[in-house]
Amino acid sequence: DSCSDYGSRDKPGTALGRTVPDGNVLFPDIFHTDHLLFYERFKAYQDYILADCKASEVKEFTAEYLEKVLEPSGWQAVWRTNVFEVLVEVVDVEYSALKAVVQLSEPFLCESRVSTFTLECMQELLELKERQIPLQELWVVYDESGEFDQTALAVEHVRFFYQCIWRTWDEEEEDDFDYFVRCVEPRLRLHYDILEHRVPSGLVADYQNLLSQCEELYRKFLNVRNSISSSDSDSEVGNVSMVEGLKLYEKVEHLKQKLKLIENPLLRYVFGYQKYSGLQAKGLRPTGTKITHVVSSTMMASLLQSLIRDKLCPESCGEELEIQFHNDPLAAVNACYEGDTVIICPGHYVVDGVFCIADSVELEGYGLPDDIVIEKRGKGDNFVDCTGANIRISSLKLVQHDAVEGILNVHHGKTVLENCVLQCETMGITVRTSAELVMKNSDLYGAKGAGVEIYPGSTCTLLDNGIHHCKEGILIKNFLDGHYDIPKITMVNNMIHNNEGYGVVLVRPTMPSDVKDASAEITKGIFVFLEETPKTSRSSIPRQEELHECITDELDLYERAEISKQDEGNYEIANELGATSAKKSQMHKKRLSELGITDADDNLMSQEMFVSIVGNQFKWNGKGSFGTFLF
Numbered sequence: 001d002s003c004s005d006y007g008s009r010d011k012p013g014t015a016l017g018r019t020v021p022d023g024n025v026l027f028p029d030i031f032h033t034d035h036l037l038f039y040e041r042f043k044a045y046q047d048y049i050l051a052d053c054k055a056s057e058v059k060e061f062t063a064e065y066l067e068k069v070l071e072p073s074g075w076q077a078v079w080r081t082n083v084f085e086v087l088v089e090v091v092d093v094e095y096s097a098l099k100a101v102v103q104l105s106e107p108f109l110c111e112s113r114v115s116t117f118t119l120e121c122m123q124e125l126l127e128l129k130e131r132q133i134p135l136q137e138l139w140v141v142y143d144e145s146g147e148f149d150q151t152a153l154a155v156e157h158v159r160f161f162y163q164c165i166w167r168t169w170d171e172e173e174e175d176d177f178d179y180f181v182r183c184v185e186p187r188l189r190l191h192y193d194i195l196e197h198r199v200p201s202g203l204v205a206d207y208q209n210l211l212s213q214c215e216e217l218y219r220k221f222l223n224v225r226n227s228i229s230s231s232d233s234d235s236e237v238g239n240v241s242m243v244e245g246l247k248l249y250e251k252v253e254h255l256k257q258k259l260k261l262i263e264n265p266l267l268r269y270v271f272g273y274q275k276y277s278g279l280q281a282k283g284l285r286p287t288g289t290k291i292t293h294v295v296s297s298t299m300m301a302s303l304l305q306s307l308i309r310d311k312l313c314p315e316s317c318g319e320e321l322e323i324q325f326h327n328d329p330l331a332a333v334n335a336c337y338e339g340d341t342v343i344i345c346p347g348h349y350v351v352d353g354v355f356c357i358a359d360s361v362e363l364e365g366y367g368l369p370d371d372i373v374i375e376k377r378g379k380g381d382n383f384v385d386c387t388g389a390n391i392r393i394s395s396l397k398l399v400q401h402d403a404v405e406g407i408l409n410v411h412h413g414k415t416v417l418e419n420c421v422l423q424c425e426t427m428g429i430t431v432r433t434s435a436e437l438v439m440k441n442s443d444l445y446g447a448k449g450a451g452v453e454i455y456p457g458s459t460c461t462l463l464d465n466g467i468h469h470c471k472e473g474i475l476i477k478n479f480l481d482g483h484y485d486i487p488k489i490t491m492v493n494n495m496i497h498n499n500e501g502y503g504v505v506l507v508r509p510t511m512p513s514d515v516k517d518a519s520a521e522i523t524k525g526i527f528v529f530l531e532e533t534p535k536t537s538r539s540s541i542p543r544q545e546e547l548h549e550c551i552t553d554e555l556d557l558y559e560r561a562e563i564s565k566q567d568e569g570n571y572e573i574a575n576e577l578g579a580t581s582a583k584k585s586q587m588h589k590k591r592l593s594e595l596g597i598t599d600a601d602d603n604l605m606s607q608e609m610f611v612s613i614v615g616n617q618f619k620w621n622g623k624g625s626f627g628t629f630l631f
Helices: 038-049 055-069 119-128 149-165 179-195 201-229 236-263 301-312 329-334 518-525 549-559 567-594
Strands: 017-019 030-032 075-080 084-094 099-104 110-112 132-134 138-140 291-295 322-326 341-344 347-351 355-357 362-365 372-376 384-386 390-394 397-399 408-410 414-418 421-423 429-431 436-440 443-445 450-454 459-463 466-468 472-477 488-492 495-497 502-508 526-529 609-614 617-619 624-630
Touching: 030 138, 030 149, 038 055, 038 149, 038 179, 055 149, 055 179, 075 099, 099 119, 138 149, 149 179, 179 236, 201 236, 291 301, 291 329, 322 329, 329 341, 329 347, 329 355, 408 414, 429 436, 443 450, 450 459, 450 466, 466 472, 495 502, 502 567, 567 609, 567 624, 617 624
Parallel strands: 291 322, 291 341, 341 362, 347 372, 355 384, 362 390, 372 397, 384 408, 390 414, 397 421, 408 429, 414 436, 421 443, 429 450, 436 459, 443 466, 450 472, 459 488, 466 495, 472 502, 488 609, 495 617, 502 624, 526 609
Antiparallel strands: 017 030, 075 084, 075 138, 084 099, 084 110, 099 132
């Protein structure tokens, strides 16, 4: 590659490009180095700069690298700050301090946002700084000879590292892993994933917000710690500062943990950012009418007759219908109010936008799912976002391309998905906290992540579905924070097969100790419904008001099914969820006890997870039926 970090010095001329600086002052061109590829930065930090150093050794290793490649003098650079830019000449380098000793170039070239930066003012500023400028504030002036290529790249690596990789708290986090593996690689990968639009914009915003919060709290923590060290620790003021410091420390550690989850490509979506949804429900029309929207690219007489016979006649609907016609399903959904229905006729529809469904509406395909295809084109975070109280989607095939987020996100309310086909690109269906999904008789495949992601505090019912050829079949995100409720999960007669990893994965943090006897604890905080014997009766099973009548009626049929060879996998999943739930119940009671609450209401504390796992088949999954991922 022409932009290799370590090109041959034998080749005449520079291997780097040039950039013309912006602004009114005619600065000389500078080396164009901020476009380096991921592998170029990765190789430089791993092989030449940091190697296997610890965080406390980063500055030392960097200085040793600079001594080998950085020209000690004889090169010019543009010194940039938030206030001014000025052309300087480097006369020496303080490697251990990562600084260059500079003098103003002649003629004097300076551009500033204020007019006070004259030659005399700049000379005075340099004297105050002892003429030493941090290397990351310098942009090396272009030289076509190639003599300063390595200097320009070295300065770029230092600048990028301290702007994008290094955190002020890194030096205090020593462990058995080298710094590159623990911090540099995951942060570098995240940086390029963001540049290449592989991370949802909501998650990027959350990460930047968390980083800012953590930096601010860490500065406060350092100030408190310094005040404690400089004062009498036995004094009342010292004791107050100690308590304040401990609180700040806990907050910082909590934020650092969240940052690490996003930085780690394996755990990035485990964090489960709470994406703000600005979708506002329209409610009922001012006139109170409900409209049926018919979508068809072309409307033939025979199709219209069939629609009138099957869907639109007053006899079948019980009332006179108001109908609107569209040739675009996205336009039809955007025109909906509370209680509207969208009937989509056979055809292949290509949309470039997001289906934002904030009202209780019904999307219904008129025909077989494979005949009614809605294909998403163009880069974007989402395909279908659901926040309505009661949404129903049926008999459609959704095809996703160039996506960042999953094919369908249920943020709030309840969404029923029936007789649909979902061809995914990244993640599959996501059921957010406090949301509910009922998925029946549907087929989902192709997700590079999990087919279905179930968040804490959500309700998910999966009946008679196929989930296959995904990274993982179903991912249950549990216990990410203490205040989240346990998800309520029902899985009946699903075929989960040919997934790269596990059929079902439970992701949870490592707990202080495992429950030694899970079976003894399960009945305390969890009702596990298993078809262990044909004699099981409904009267012996605890009823939950959260399960709706339609689901209960279907479960009545499944309870009478014969035992299959898959019961072992079903039992393993339910047993692990039960044991984990029981452990959380114990931890919750312990926290209440520490707060002095000893007579708590068990109904409030139990955080019950009703798990119905019956008749599911797990076949040809790369790692097996069920796995637990601890972090």
